[in-house]
Amino acid sequence: MGSPVCILESIFLKRSQQKRKTSPLNYKKRLFVLTESKITYYEYDFEKGRRGSKKGSVDLEKVVCVECVEPEENPPPERQILQKEEFADTEQISIIGRFPYPFQIVYDEGPLYVFSPTEELRRRWINQLKLIVRFNSDLAQKFHPQFHQDGQYLCCAQTAKNALGCQVLRNANGILKSEHSRRSQKPLPPAPAEVKSTKPLPPPPSTTPSTCCKVVALYDFTPISAQDLPLCKGEEYLLLDEGSGQPWLRARNKNGQEGYIPGNYVTEAQDPLEIYEWYSKNMTRSQAEDLLRAEDKEGGFIVRDSSKAGKYTVSVYAKSSGEGFIRHYVVCETPGHQYYLAEKHVFSSIPELITYHQYNAAGLISRLKYPVCSVKCAPSTAGLGYGSWEIDPKDLTFLKELGNGQFGVVKYGKWRGQYEVAIKMVKEGSMSEDEFINEAKCMMKLSHQNLVQLYGVCTKQRPIFIITEYLSNGCLLSYLKEFRPRLNQADLLSMCSDVCSAMSYLESKQFLHRDLAARNCLVAEDGTVKVSDFGLSRYVLDDEYTSSLGSKFPVRWSPAEVLLYSKFSSKSDVWSFGVLMWEVFTFGKMPYERFNNSEIVEQIMKGVRLYRPQLATERVYSLMLSCWEEKPDDRPAFRVLQGAILEIMEDM
Numbered sequence: 124m125g126s127p128v129c130i131l132e133s134i135f136l137k138r139s140q141q142k143r144k145t146s147p148l149n150y151k152k153r154l155f156v157l158t159e160s161k162i163t164y165y166e167y168d169f170e171k172g173r174r175g176s177k178k179g180s181v182d183l184e185k186v187v188c189v190e191c192v193e194p195e196e197n198p199p200p201e202r203q204i205l206q207k208e209e210f211a212d213t214e215q216i217s218i219i220g221r222f223p224y225p226f227q228i229v230y231d232e233g234p235l236y237v238f239s240p241t242e243e244l245r246r247r248w249i250n251q252l253k254l255i256v257r258f259n260s261d262l263a264q265k266f267h268p269q270f271h272q273d274g275q276y277l278c279c280a281q282t283a284k285n286a287l288g289c290q291v292l293r294n295a296n297g298i299l300k301s302e303h304s305r306r307s308q309k310p311l312p313p314a315p316a317e318v319k320s321t322k323p324l325p326p327p328p329s330t331t332p333s334t335c336c337k338v339v340a341l342y343d344f345t346p347i348s349a350q351d352l353p354l355c356k357g358e359e360y361l362l363l364d365e366g367s368g369q370p371w372l373r374a375r376n377k378n379g380q381e382g383y384i385p386g387n388y389v390t391e392a393q394d395p396l397e398i399y400e401w402y403s404k405n406m407t408r409s410q411a412e413d414l415l416r417a418e419d420k421e422g423g424f425i426v427r428d429s430s431k432a433g434k435y436t437v438s439v440y441a442k443s444s445g446e447g448f449i450r451h452y453v454v455c456e457t458p459g460h461q462y463y464l465a466e467k468h469v470f471s472s473i474p475e476l477i478t479y480h481q482y483n484a485a486g487l488i489s490r491l492k493y494p495v496c497s498v499k500c501a502p503s504t505a506g507l508g509y510g511s512w513e514i515d516p517k518d519l520t521f522l523k524e525l526g527n528g529q530f531g532v533v534k535y536g537k538w539r540g541q542y543e544v545a546i547k548m549v550k551e552g553s554m555s556e557d558e559f560i561n562e563a564k565c566m567m568k569l570s571h572q573n574l575v576q577l578y579g580v581c582t583k584q585r586p587i588f589i590i591t592e593y594l595s596n597g598c599l600l601s602y603l604k605e606f607r608p609r610l611n612q613a614d615l616l617s618m619c620s621d622v623c624s625a626m627s628y629l630e631s632k633q634f635l636h637r638d639l640a641a642r643n644c645l646v647a648e649d650g651t652v653k654v655s656d657f658g659l660s661r662y663v664l665d666d667e668y669t670s671s672l673g674s675k676f677p678v679r680w681s682p683a684e685v686l687l688y689s690k691f692s693s694k695s696d697v698w699s700f701g702v703l704m705w706e707v708f709t710f711g712k713m714p715y716e717r718f719n720n721s722e723i724v725e726q727i728m729k730g731v732r733l734y735r736p737q738l739a740t741e742r743v744y745s746l747m748l749s750c751w752e753e754k755p756d757d758r759p760a761f762r763v764l765q766g767a768i769l770e771i772m773e774d775m
Contacts, residue, residue: 127158128474129481130399131251136201136222136238137164148272150201153178155237157248159255160184162228181230188229188263189252190292191245192236192270193278198223202238225270228252229263233284234271247400254339254357257377265291336362338374338389339397342501348508352382360389370505370570383509387502387570396426396435399474401494403427405572407620408438408772409613412449414495415440419447422492426477429453429773435473436773437464437480441489450488451773500649503576503592506567507538514538514579514590519546525597528656531586535593544578547589560587566657569632573625575645575655594653596646603641603711610710612738613775614650619704620768621652626700627761629657630693637691639699640680641706678723679714684755686724694755700764701750708736708743742771 137153153164154174160183166175194202204223222238224245229235239245256262265288269278276282279289337359344354352374354360360374363381371383396402403411406427415423415438423440435454440447452464454473462476463469465486470476480491506512521536531550538544560582567577581588596602599618603610622644629636636643636657643656682698684690702714714733715723732751735744746767752758759767 127160128472129156129158129478130255130474131155131157131248132481133239133244133248134167135164135240138236138238140233140235150238155248157251157255162252181228181235183252183256184259185230186228186252186256186259187231187261188227188266188288188292189249189256190227190229190266190268191249192225192227193268194223194225195270195272227266229266231285234267236270250357251400257358263288263292265289336391338362338372338391340384340389341397342388344385344388344501344504346382346508347504348511350383350509352376352380352384354384354388360384370568371509385502385504387504387572396473399426399477399494400496401426401477401491403496407617407769408436408451408775409617411438411451412613415449416447418493418495420493420495422489423495424491424493425495426454426473431770437477437487437491439488439491440495448488452487502572503570503578505570505576507542507578507590512563512567512579513583514581514588516581516584516588519544519581519588519590521546530589538578538590543593545591545593547591549587549589551586563589569629569634569657571625571628573621573651573653574628574657575653591655592653594645595648596650598642599644599646599652600641600706600711602646603707607710612740613772615707615738616743616768616772616775617650618652618707620765620772622654622703623700623761623765623768625654626696627765629654630696630761633693635691635693636696636699638677638680639696639703640677641703641711644703678720682751682755683724683727683753686727692755693761694758697750697758697761697764700761701747702733704743704747704750705733705736705739708739740771746771 133155134152135155136150137155139147139149139151141148152167154167155162155164156174161180162183163177163180165177167173168175194204201221202223202225203221222240224239224242225236226239226245226249227234227236237248239248267276267278267281267286267288268290269276271277271284274282276286276289279286281287281289338361340354340356340358340360342354343356344351346353352360358376360376363373363375370386372386372389373381374384374389375381390397397404401424403425404427406414406425411425411427415425418440420440421442425438427436427438428434429436431453437452437454438449439452440449442448454476455463457463457469461469461471462473464476464480468476468479468483468485470479477491479485480487482490484490507514518539519536520538520540521534523535525533525535525545527533528547530547532548534546534548536544536546560580563577563580567579570576575594576592578590578592580590622639626636626639634657636654638656639654643654645653645655647653677699678686680699680702682695684692685695705714706712715726718726730753732748735741735747739747746764749759750764
């Protein structure tokens with residue numbers, strides 16, 4: 124049996140529990156270690172940077188509540204909220220002794236009060252503890268929002284430490300059943316006049332199909348429509364239909380409430396890595412390096428997916444002579460399905476491997492001291508609530524004009540005053556509206572982190588509106604030109620990887636774009652690139668597709684079979700992707716800028732291809748050339764291109 128897997132480890136201020144009536148109230152720094160079964164606290168030697176003797180522990184199966192505590196009135200300086208200019212990193216705050224964020228772990232002996240140096244760290248611990256104890260048998264329905272001090276609770280004056288709480292829990296250990304949470308608003312039947320037996324009733328027969336599985340929420344979700352079910356990050360839910368991979372899934376929470384949840388907000392419960400803060404599922408090598416350098420902490424580390432399918436990489440940051448450097452270690456697997464970074468140290472799971480290296484460098488450039496994680500923003504949902512695709516224009520507020528697109532004016536606005544949206548106002552006569560409306564429901568089901576999400580349409584008036592996700596940095600073509608001085612090779616490859624990921628998804632759904640180019644991609648606030656306007660070219664009236672360049676087809680992005688025979692396929696999209704890569708690596712230059720449209724067709728038929736951009740390596744350029752093979756079948760699939768791009772990024 125190996126040692127318990129460490130999930131979290133932090134230095135907190137612990138308040139004494141005063142188990143004897145005469146014991147004084149005191150506060151001491153302790154190293155808290157969380158595993159799946161216990162929370163243990165130790166002395167800590169700050170000079171040597173290691174933990175000392177064990178001072179106590181709590182069995183998590185005995186925990187009934189984990190919640191914040193309201194700070195004391197007039198606390199001493201070490202427990203006051205830091206001013207903005209005083210903020211330092213978590214480790215430094217711990218050392219200088221600022222712990223202004225209290226929370227409580229309530230178990231059979233009463234509340235254990237713990238003070239965190241930052242709000243973010245307190246939230247992380249509370250969420251993780253709630254995730255672990257969510258199925259405990261005696262979870263509290265009420266809690267005390269203030270401290271037990273001087274022999275009583277400051278909130279309600281009750282004296283016993285295990286006294287029933289005075290405030291109802293609203294989430295934490297599950298959303299309570301209430302009048303507002305019942306699916307029917309009919310009055311509840313009267314309670315029976317007497318109870319003849321105290322023996323609990325058996326559970327009702329399950330109506331859940333055998334295909335059900337459990338999922339864990341990766342993000343909080345507030346219902347948008349009446350059919351939606353709220354999600355609480357870290358909570359577990361039961362799927363009521365197969366629905367895997369669907370944009371909306373029917374699910375049930377532990378209180379029996381049912382409804383629809385966005386499929387991209389949850390992950391399978393048995394996935395062993397998703398719950399750990401050190402794991403970043405969709406992070407590239409360059410993104411990991413940027414994040415580690417930004418944190419600038421000795422022993423900072425990230426565990427991420429490798430460019431090779433099914434493999435993982437541990438990225439570690441260390442310092443030497445004041446200079447920071449990064450090493451990337453691929454997690455190796457033995458034939459017996461054990462994992463290692465150094466061959467002498469083999470473990471049955473990746474979490475056990477990480478725990479070992481948190482205390483032992485064992486060949487790495489540093490111990491894994493500090494898990495670095497990116498801020499994970501909740502993704503867009505496929506529509507504004509389950510089943511909502513026809514949007515009432517009265518719910519839209521128009522705030523500013525963004526520009527003119529293929530079909531008309533595009534405006535920035537908000538839906539019901541809170542959700543940011545882009546509104547395409549389709550000018551009459553530019554689109555085969557009926558055909559598009561029939562297809563819109565299918566297009567809404569396409570949901571991917573690198574696709575601009577279609578939210579819905581307004582079709583009951585003219586002009587019709589197409590409502591999509593709003594991305595603040597605008598189109599990729601303009602972004603490349605504006606931010607050219609700030610972008611390096613890794614950034615450019617990351618952009619190509621984002622687009623390729625979206626196109627690989629469309630390819631898997633047998634959906635064609637037909638007009639892939641930098642002008643039809645948008646950039647989010649965090650720099651993520653998303654593909655837009657996929658498939659819309661099909662709905663131009665009379666098949667007279669007029670690109671933004673004034674030609675029937677986007678000639679500069681089209682292969683011979685499209686130009687000569689109007690034959691579109693996923694392979695013609697691959698050709699366009701190669702041209703988009705060229706646009707990215709030239710910071711938005713016009714393809715074939717010296718030729719007119721008729722000359723371009725002639726040159727392509729002769730085998731002439733775009734030149735190698737200065738910033739594109741031979742490996743990158745060879746990928747572009749592979750997209751421009753004369754025969755469509757000789758061009759690679761998007762999933763192959765994606766793998767090749769990730770390998771190049773790993774080797775940079």
